[in-house]
Amino acid sequence: MIRNDSPLRDAGQPISVQFEEAEDLGSNASANPTLGDVIAERMGRRDLLKGLLGCAVIGATVSPIALTVAEQARAQTPPNTTPSFNFKEIAAGSDERHHIAEGYDADILIRWGDPVLPGAPAFDPLKQSAAAQAKQFGYNNDFLGFAPIDGRADHGLLVVNHEYTNEELMFPAIGRQDGKARFAGMTKELAEIEMAAHGGSVLEVRRENGKWGVVANSRYARRITAETPITITGPAASHPLMRTQADPTGTRVLGMLNNCAGAMTPWGTWLTCEENFNGYFWSRKAGEEGPHGKALKRYGAPGEWYNWGQYFDRFDYAKEPNEVNRFGWVVEIDPFDPNSVPKKRTALGRFKHEGAGNIVNRDGRFVVYSGDDERFDYVYKFVTEGRVDTANRAANADLLDRGTLYVAKYNADGTGEWLPLVQGQGGLTAENGFPDQGTVVIHARLAADILGATKMDRPEDVEVNPKTGKVYLMLTNNSRRKPEQVDAANPRPDNKFGHIIEMIPEGGDHAATKFAWNILVKCGDPSVASVGATFHANTTKDGWFGMPDQVAVDNLGRVWIGTDGNSLAATGRADGVWALETEGAARGTSKLFFRCPNGAELCGPYFTPDDETFFVAVQHPGEADDGAKEPATFENPSTRWPDFKDGVPPRPSVVAITRRGGGKIAV
Ligand code: FEO
Ligand code: CA
Ligand code: CA
Ligand code: CA
Numbered sequence: 001m002i003r004n005d006s007p008l009r010d011a012g013q014p015i016s017v018q019f020e021e022a023e024d025l026g027s028n029a030s031a032n033p034t035l036g037d038v039i040a041e042r043m044g045r046r047d048l049l050k051g052l053l054g055c056a057v058i059g060a061t062v063s064p065i066a067l068t069v070a071e072q073a074r075a076q077t078p079p080n081t082t083p084s085f086n087f088k089e090i091a092a093g094s095d096e097r098h099h100i101a102e103g104y105d106a107d108i109l110i111r112w113g114d115p116v117l118p119g120a121p122a123f124d125p126l127k128q129s130a131a132a133q134a135k136q137f138g139y140n141n142d143f144l145g146f147a148p149i150d151g152r153a154d155h156g157l158l159v160v161n162h163e164y165t166n167e168e169l170m171f172p173a174i175g176r177q178d179g180k181a182r183f184a185g186m187t188k189e190l191a192e193i194e195m196a197a198h199g200g201s202v203l204e205v206r207r208e209n210g211k212w213g214v215v216a217n218s219r220y221a222r223r224i225t226a227e228t229p230i231t232i233t234g235p236a237a238s239h240p241l242m243r244t245q246a247d248p249t250g251t252r253v254l255g256m257l258n259n260c261a262g263a264m265t266p267w268g269t270w271l272t273c274e275e276n277f278n279g280y281f282w283s284r285k286a287g288e289e290g291p292h293g294k295a296l297k298r299y300g301a302p303g304e305w306y307n308w309g310q311y312f313d314r315f316d317y318a319k320e321p322n323e324v325n326r327f328g329w330v331v332e333i334d335p336f337d338p339n340s341v342p343k344k345r346t347a348l349g350r351f352k353h354e355g356a357g358n359i360v361n362r363d364g365r366f367v368v369y370s371g372d373d374e375r376f377d378y379v380y381k382f383v384t385e386g387r388v389d390t391a392n393r394a395a396n397a398d399l400l401d402r403g404t405l406y407v408a409k410y411n412a413d414g415t416g417e418w419l420p421l422v423q424g425q426g427g428l429t430a431e432n433g434f435p436d437q438g439t440v441v442i443h444a445r446l447a448a449d450i451l452g453a454t455k456m457d458r459p460e461d462v463e464v465n466p467k468t469g470k471v472y473l474m475l476t477n478n479s480r481r482k483p484e485q486v487d488a489a490n491p492r493p494d495n496k497f498g499h500i501i502e503m504i505p506e507g508g509d510h511a512a513t514k515f516a517w518n519i520l521v522k523c524g525d526p527s528v529a530s531v532g533a534t535f536h537a538n539t540t541k542d543g544w545f546g547m548p549d550q551v552a553v554d555n556l557g558r559v560w561i562g563t564d565g566n567s568l569a570a571t572g573r574a575d576g577v578w579a580l581e582t583e584g585a586a587r588g589t590s591k592l593f594f595r596c597p598n599g600a601e602l603c604g605p606y607f608t609p610d611d612e613t614f615f616v617a618v619q620h621p622g623e624a625d626d627g628a629k630e631p632a633t634f635e636n637p638s639t640r641w642p643d644f645k646d647g648v649p650p651r652p653s654v655v656a657i658t659r660r661g662g663g664k665i666a667v
Helices: 014-023 035-044 052-059 066-074 188-197 284-289 294-300 437-442 442-451
Strands: 104-111 140-148 155-162 197-208 211-214 223-224 230-233 253-256 259-264 270-274 330-333 342-346 359-360 365-371 375-378 381-387 403-410 415-421 459-464 473-477 499-505 514-522 548-551 558-565 578-582 592-597 600-608 611-620 653-659
Touching: 014 211, 014 381, 140 611, 140 653, 155 259, 155 270, 188 415, 197 270, 211 653, 230 548, 284 294, 294 442, 359 459, 365 473, 403 442, 403 592, 473 548, 499 548, 558 600, 578 600
Parallel strands: 140 259, 140 600, 230 342, 459 548
Antiparallel strands: 104 653, 140 155, 155 197, 197 211, 197 223, 230 253, 259 270, 270 330, 330 342, 359 365, 365 381, 381 403, 403 415, 415 514, 459 473, 473 499, 499 514, 548 558, 558 578, 578 592, 600 611, 611 653
16 A cells, blocks of 8 residues: 555555555565566567467476476375355345345444443444544454364354554545645544554354354453554564664564454464554655665555554654564464463564465474565465474464474476575575574565565465365466566466466475475456456356455365455456365366455455354455545445444444355355
């Protein structure tokens, strides 16, 4: 989000689109060759510049090694007994309401402003305060995770990220505040409400008589905000780059910011991922002149998307140059202990983490995959040194503090390599600016540049299918990729609609440094030849999608995709959830299950362990359609979902999808 003043954007652009377009900055100026460069050398730059020829040649190149690795993985994969998705597809389109397949209910579980903590006042959009917001459900729900209580699928903790705030939809009569407005309508009080609306919520939820509800006054209920004390652990803890005036030890930070997707761990903790943290820092000019110029530029900081730095020195780069280094991490939280101090696990690296898809490797080590959501940025994985202890939960408490961080290189022949971000190896030396592992993880992007990682089309969510061991990577779009920059893993120039990559670890070992990969589907409208979409021919006119962002795998091993960025203008359809076949003859067939209301993005798809409930988060409802002439505001939203009351703004909400009469979803 570079917001209104960006030459890239129109003033009326939805704020979420501007978040996406922030990533347009393409802050990766490293000289890493794209695979296109490699192929270009081989076949001559002139031919490659014809673009499509380049794609065709690369697409046809799959080496025997890749096939062998894929074959090995297949040999370890159980035979495909996965049932196809059984539901009647809904029509694509966009209106003020949400839509779900026939025979299912999609009920609102909790909305922005609803009570979370005891004593929370009822939501009143005209009488908001930071004190009220700190006890109420935050804004822009993103990741959802469910942790069963006593092994139950109908009673547990629902953890929720609150990624960011839309001031123009939250507060009366102020409109958009960044860009040309220069935050003229902002006050310290409004900034404090925004800070309290960020972070996360822990809710105790229970299903009774078929319907989900939030348990009032639960002993587990918790709000995390931009001011919650958090401990910094791992290689960056106490590093000089992490020390500030308020925290000379470099081990304690207030709050987490822009928590996008995440994951649950097998030991029942919540991994919540800081994404576009750069936008919270002030001011751009100070950043350019500051001591960390190169790194700041690579991370797009200070971004000035919010003006908190005008009221709070720690967000003003000129006054506190190291505070920005304390954001951009994966945070681990124990939702079962509301007094536990969250931990920023710095061993997993600092970048714009989308999520934290994970699996316990067959040797017991824990493996976390994470995309860095920016145009031309990278895919990472972290492999713990220790093993998961399934008998003793406490033994896993600091498992994520020791291990190896890797970044992915996708070869043109369908193989890939994980390159270790380890100080002293691969050029990560003091001479190159990496005197210790703390610097490597704090400046992970710069380290990955040196290693020669592959520049991707905005890596969003990654999930492992525990049934097959295959890894699904959402690449949401990259309209900035030029024809001469295409490569095998990012084969479309001006990639407006994104694609999905399937990765197969060598020998089924997620700790291995080699993998095979292929493109599961190139997204967009398959009826328009120039788009080059590759959905299965059985996909209907409602069944295709653009901009894959989130992925959930149900307990049968079936893959569901959530999208961000579809609109009437972009694809003739709202964002939603599509079921996507990944195995067998129907592979690549997609089918629309749930549709968001106008302006909203689909976040947080998560299944309960019995597959009877599918939780989804509807984020930023009411934003203007991409093609709208007028910006959406508190007074003029594109929907007043879910309350539909005059004067009540749209409210980001969690939705519980269940089958009417009970039963598993889509079976
Ligand atoms: Fe917050 Fe990359 O989505
Ligand atoms: Ca989002
Ligand atoms: Ca996302
Ligand atoms: Ca997105």
